[in-house]
Amino acid sequence: MSPDRTLPWDWYSGMIPQNATVDETAYIETSFSFYLFRSRLPLGLEIGRGASTYLGTMFDVGPRGHVKLGDYTLVHGARIICDAEIIIADYSLVSWNVVLMDTYRIPLDIGDRRAELELVPTRQPRLPAAEVPARPIHIQRNVWIGFDACVLPGVTIGEGSVVGARAVVTGDVPPYTVVAGNPARVIRRLEPDVCWDRVQESFTSPPPRRTR
Amino acid sequence: MSEPAPTPRSSFSAARPVMLPPNVRVGANTLINGEIAFKRFHSQLPDALIVGANCTMDGVHFALGEKGRVRIGDHCYFTNAVMLCELELRIGDYVVIGWNATIADTDFHPLAPAARVADAIACSPLGKGRPRPDISRRPVIIDDDVWIGPNAAVLKGVHIGAGAFIEPGSLVTRDVPPRARVLGNPAQVIGEIC
Numbered sequence: 001m002s003p004d005r006t007l008p009w010d011w012y013s014g015m016i017p018q019n020a021t022v023d024e025t026a027y028i029e030t031s032f033s034f035y036l037f038r039s040r041l042p043l044g045l046e047i048g049r050g051a052s053t054y055l056g057t058m059f060d061v062g063p064r065g066h067v068k069l070g071d072y073t074l075v076h077g078a079r080i081i082c083d084a085e086i087i088i089a090d091y092s093l094v095s096w097n098v099v100l101m102d103t104y105r106i107p108l109d110i111g112d113r114r115a116e117l118e119l120v121p122t123r124q125p126r127l128p129a130a131e132v133p134a135r136p137i138h139i140q141r142n143v144w145i146g147f148d149a150c151v152l153p154g155v156t157i158g159e160g161s162v163v164g165a166r167a168v169v170t171g172d173v174p175p176y177t178v179v180a181g182n183p184a185r186v187i188r189r190l191e192p193d194v195c196w197d198r199v200q201e202s203f204t205s206p207p208p209r210r211t212r
Numbered sequence: 213m214s215e216p217a218p219t220p221r222s223s224f225s226a227a228r229p230v231m232l233p234p235n236v237r238v239g240a241n242t243l244i245n246g247e248i249a250f251k252r253f254h255s256q257l258p259d260a261l262i263v264g265a266n267c268t269m270d271g272v273h274f275a276l277g278e279k280g281r282v283r284i285g286d287h288c289y290f291t292n293a294v295m296l297c298e299l300e301l302r303i304g305d306y307v308v309i310g311w312n313a314t315i316a317d318t319d320f321h322p323l324a325p326a327a328r329v330a331d332a333i334a335c336s337p338l339g340k341g342r343p344r345p346d347i348s349r350r351p352v353i354i355d356d357d358v359w360i361g362p363n364a365a366v367l368k369g370v371h372i373g374a375g376a377f378i379e380p381g382s383l384v385t386r387d388v389p390p391r392a393r394v395l396g397n398p399a400q401v402i403g404e405i406c
Contacts, residue, residue: 079311079362097312099362099380106289106308108405110357110375114306117287118266121241126268128289150363150381168381168395182381182397 007031020045023071027052036060036127039067048073048090056096062103062129070141078145081105084134089141091199095165099150103134140175142194160192239265239286246271246292255280255297264288264305280317285356293360296320300351307354310362310380317368318349355390377405 002008005016007028014031016022019042026047037059039045044061047053048071056077061067065082069075070090077096080086083103088094105128107113116130123129135154139145143157146165157163157173164180164187173179176190230249235258238244242263252275255261260276263269264286271292276282280297285305293309295301296316309315321331327345334342350369354360358372361380366372373390383397393403 081362097363099311101362101380104359104361106359108377110306110405113308113357113359114287117289117306117308120268120289121243121266121287126243126270126289148363148381150361152380166381166397168379168397170379170395182383183395 001028017045019043020047022047023049023051025050029054029057033057034059038063038127039065041066051075065102065134082134082137083132085136086139087137088139089143089159091141092139092143092145094139094145095147095149097148098145100137100139101151102137102153103132104153105132106130107132160190160194162190233260235260237262239263239267241265242267242269244269244272246273248273250274252276254278257281277318291362298347299349301354302351303354304356304358304374306357307360308358309360310364312363313360314365315352315354315360316366317352318347319368320347322347375405 001016001022010030012030012032014034016031017034017037019039033053039061040063044066045059046068048069050072051069053075054077057075058079059067060079060081062083066085067080067082068087070088072090073088073092075094078094078098078100081101086100086102107116107130116128120126120128137151138156140157140159142160145163148166149163150168152170155169155172158175160176161173162178163169166182167180167184168182169179169184176192177186178188178190179185180187230244232238233250233253235255237259242265249272255276256278260280261274261282263284266286267284267288269290272290273294275296277298282295282297282301284303287305288303288307290309291311294314296314298318301315301317322328322345330345333339334344352366352368353371355372355374357375360378363381364378366384370384370387372388375391376388377393378384379395382395382399384399388394391405392401393405394400395402
């Protein structure tokens with residue numbers, strides 16, 4: 001990121017939001033990802049060490065939304081719809097066309113919804129802005145989410161778990177569990193074989209020497 | 213920020229207006245944008261697409277075949293929805309369709325294996341002039357106040373009753389009663405919107 005908060009390689013002429021902290025080692029493919037970012041919190045977005053976000057990722061974040069991408073997270077084209085909080089912890093992998101939503105954005109009550117839909121065309125840009133309850137999503141570290149999956153409001157996905165492609169996650173997922181299907185169900189357990197101390201160590205030691 | 217560059221699936225990025233095909237009618241204060249809105253709009257019918265007033269069609273893909281006909285009511289809000297129509301889509305008022313949801317009134321190809329071989333040949337660059345086999349198409353009807361979540365899909369012949377709520381990622385293959393809340397693949401009723 002340049003000092004003026006633009007990206008030197010960007011095809012889109014946007015900026016990294018002022019209330020975002022982006023680690024200098026993180027990679028953001030395009031600032032178009034922030035086109036719908038409108039958080040007004042002092043700190044609306046945190047992108048950690050070695051994290052990367054690629055084309056197609058959209059931070060659709062409302063005025064009181066807070067999103068955190070942990071260290072070494074890889075977000076490859078997810079739609080992050082956030083009015084409260086969405087945390088994707090360290091080493092998590094999120095695939096393309098994944099929807100992470102902590103809110104339905106539109107009132108469930110049909111009368112309220114009609115009133116809101118009548119207001120939308122009066123706004124610039126035309127976005128829903130009703131007060132709708134939002135429930136945070138917490139993706140713990142080392143979670144892998146397959147393509148086209150949806151994670152619904154209020155869900156916590158435990159450390160080391162895997163969400164299969166096209167799964168729709170409606171409730172909490174325990175740690176080290178593989179879930180798949182629509183609605184998502186547990187299909188197997190994983191061995192919690194990560195030694196986090198070693199992971200830290202491997203980063204502090206120099207990279208292996210290249211040999212020809 | 214200066215003027216946005218073209219994007220594959222835009223979100224309010226169309227600073228320049230979308231050119232409407234002549235057989236499209238749009239009500240007052242309705243917005244249609246995105247580079248791909250009419251890239252696959254092939255309908256030859258008069259008034260093939262009619263969108264009511266006060267609608268927002270943000271990045272919606274109107275892929276209509278030669279005889280496709282789409283009706284959309286007032287105060288609808290669609291985000292990057294994909295509308296695949298060879299016959300008819302009839303959508304009421306106050307309908308919300310989420311990001312990357314697909315509505316299709318046909319399967320585009322026949323089910324029977326031999327007919328599919330014939331269709332593959334007819335569709336190929338070598339199939340010029342060969343007629344395609346009959347392909348089943350049934351109208352999709354979506355009543356007023358329906359909410360369809362992101363990544364959901366609605367298949368041919370489905371009638372979604374007024375006020376129904378289609379959870380994200382659902383695959384709707386059968387009719388949905390009014391005010392039902394559905395989820396899953398295939399979508400099942402999980403509750404009601406009161």
